[in-house]
Amino acid sequence: MAISIKQIKLRKLNMRLLNPFRTSFGTMQDKEFYITEAIDTHGNSGFGESVAFTSPWYTEETVQTNVHVMEDFLIKILQENKINHPDDVSKLFEPIKRNNMAKAALEGAVWDLYAKGKNIPLATALGGEKKEIDVGISIGIQPKVKDLLNVIDDYVHAGYKRIKIKIKPGWDVDVLRAVREQFPDTPIMADANSAYTLADIEHLQQLDDLNLTMIEQPLAHDDIVDHAKLQAVMKTPICLDESIHSLDDTRKAIQLGSCQIINIKIGRVGGLTEAKRIHDYCLQHGVDVWCGGMLEAGVGRAHNIALTTLSGFTLPGDTAGSSRYWEKDIITPEATVENGLIKVPNKPGIGYEMDEEALEAFTVSEKVFDF
Numbered sequence: 616m617a618i619s620i621k622q623i624k625l626r627k628l629n630m631r632l633l634n635p636f637r638t639s640f641g642t643m644q645d646k647e648f649y650i651t652e653a654i655d656t657h658g659n660s661g662f663g664e665s666v667a668f669t670s671p672w673y674t675e676e677t678v679q680t681n682v683h684v685m686e687d688f689l690i691k692i693l694q695e696n697k698i699n700h701p702d703d704v705s706k707l708f709e710p711i712k713r714n715n716m717a718k719a720a721l722e723g724a725v726w727d728l729y730a731k732g733k734n735i736p737l738a739t740a741l742g743g744e745k746k747e748i749d750v751g752i753s754i755g756i757q758p759k760v761k762d763l764l765n766v767i768d769d770y771v772h773a774g775y776k777r778i779k780i781k782i783k784p785g786w787d788v789d790v791l792r793a794v795r796e797q798f799p800d801t802p803i804m805a806d807a808n809s810a811y812t813l814a815d816i817e818h819l820q821q822l823d824d825l826n827l828t829m830i831e832q833p834l835a836h837d838d839i840v841d842h843a844k845l846q847a848v849m850k851t852p853i854c855l856d857e858s859i860h861s862l863d864d865t866r867k868a869i870q871l872g873s874c875q876i877i878n879i880k881i882g883r884v885g886g887l888t889e890a891k892r893i894h895d896y897c898l899q900h901g902v903d904v905w906c907g908g909m910l911e912a913g914v915g916r917a918h919n920i921a922l923t924t925l926s927g928f929t930l931p932g933d934t935a936g937s938s939r940y941w942e943k944d945i946i947t948p949e950a951t952v953e954n955g956l957i958k959v960p961n962k963p964g965i966g967y968e969m970d971e972e973a974l975e976a977f978t979v980s981e982k983v984f985d986f
């Protein structure tokens with residue numbers, strides 16, 4: 616049965632993170648993004664979330680490019696075509712190059728709508744079976760090593776199953792050595808957000824003594840060739856994040872030996888359909904995957920939780936609980952972590968309701984598109 620969308624709503628939200636998040640590129644505290652809502656002729660609503668930041672430092676997309684591409688191209692495609700299954704959406708969006716976060720924001724709403732129409736959880740619609748998911752946490756660069764150790768201690772005690780530490784030249788080997796000394800048995804990984812080059816090989820090789828679960832995206836954001844050279848001389852598994860935008864990128868990186876692990880972010884790869892394809896390919900090829908985060912609000916978080924229920928997500932992701940980011944989230948109940956686990960909701964679709972009051976409070980503008 617076709618998915619009969621009668622209206623799409625784009626709400627622009629502005630939310631303030633409880634703590635600034637610092638990476639090798641800069642610091643972020645205010646998050647602007649779009650909540651997409653697809654409403655069908657039965658009155659069901661499906662929700663999605665755009666994940667690009669205000670500046671193009673992570674990928675080339677921004678909040679502004681997301682809304683431009685959604686309004687001027689993608690929504691028109693949805694208005695003009697019949698959709699039988701959410702997988703049709705990524706196919707229909709193919710003529711539009713890249714702009715994956717814009718695509719994912721709309722495709723996610725269609726997936727939620729589809730699952731609600733079938734009266735099943737989004738996780739089930741995707742083929743996921745886990746009832747709870749393992750969660751890790753990503754910690755931004757801290758003012759001092761002592762601050763970092765304190766923050767890690769809090770999260771280890773809160774039960775998080777793996778700690779990710781942001782690194783950059785000048786804040787790397789010594790910092791990680793201090794962390795490893797104080798936390799000898801904790802699964803620790805490092806994320807460089809492409810802060811190094813092949814000139815740093817010897818420096819990076821020092822990380823091999825620290826028993827890290829992986830090092831994420833050490834080299835250029837668009838590279839898979841140099842990463843293969845680095846992986847060949849490092850014991851620590853390399854995980855690719857920024858370099859992977861599609862199943863094709865995944866296949867090439869695995870064939871080249873550029874990484875042993877992939878961080879799947881729904882926005883970066885253009886939606887849940889492509890994310891699932893990448894997962895399936897990695898599962899077939901014995902490559903571990905985990906679900907990355909983009910400091911999402913509740914809707915994006917709920918999508919991440921649903922995706923992580925697929926069996927190939929063998930490593931804890933960055934999907935921490937709502938209260939790690941926000942004083943108040945836009946979903947109810949909020950996503951909560953207990954003993955390093957999030958229970959997967961078993962209600963239809965994303966499995967959380969919108970907190971209308973919070974949604975209203977954070978909305979700065981709204982636009983409606985009739986079909």
Ligand SMILES: O=C(O)CCC(=O)C1=CC=C[C@@H](O)[C@@H]1C(=O)O
Pocket residue numbers: 638673753806808856907908909910911933934935
């Ligand atoms: O908690 C989260 O949502 C993960 C945050 C996180 O580590 C990242 C979010 C966005 C860009 C990067 O700085 C980084 C990443 O590269 O994974």
Ligand SMILES: [Mg+2]
Pocket residue numbers: 806808831832856857878907
């Ligand atoms: Mg990363």
